[in-house]
Amino acid sequence: MATRNVVLSDHQYELVESLVASGRYQNASEVLREGLRLLERQEAQDAAKIAAxxxxxxxxxxxxxxxxxxxxxxxxxxxxxxxxGAQAARAQRAG
Incomplete structure (x- = not known):
């Protein structure tokens, strides 16, 4: 697995620390990987919206x-x- 150093703002650092301390994540790497997964999903959704x-x-x-x-x-x-708008709402309920 590749290693990369990142610089976090104080707020970002505290957020990562609090997520790890909560027990939801075991370490900072898990927090950052989850954030990247969410960003990747958002980028894919945005690309699909633009295509549509x-x-x-x-x-x-x-x-x-x-x-x-x-x-x-x-x-x-x-x-x-x-x-x-009414027509779109009916179509969405039907679909």
Whole structure:
């Protein structure tokens, strides 16, 4: 296993020490590995969200170019968004 020296702020040091003292982790290395696992998971989730947003954006631009859109007047925008929200909620409950 590779060894690496890291510099922690006083707050980070105290956090690591308190987690080890709590008995949840046996040593500082376990705490840091857990933190890296969480960071890795968060990075993967963020990448998946960005990919989904890119896909949705591309679909939206294609729909716009093909004329598949509804024009909504400013005064009807709140109602339109409310209807979209209700539709999304129903779809989520069904799915």
């Amino acid at each position: 947003l890119r896909d949705a954006s591309e679909k939206g631009w294609l729909d716009l170019a093909a004329g598949r859109f509804d024009e909504v007047a400013d005064e009807g925008l709140d109602d339109f968004i409310g209807q979209l």
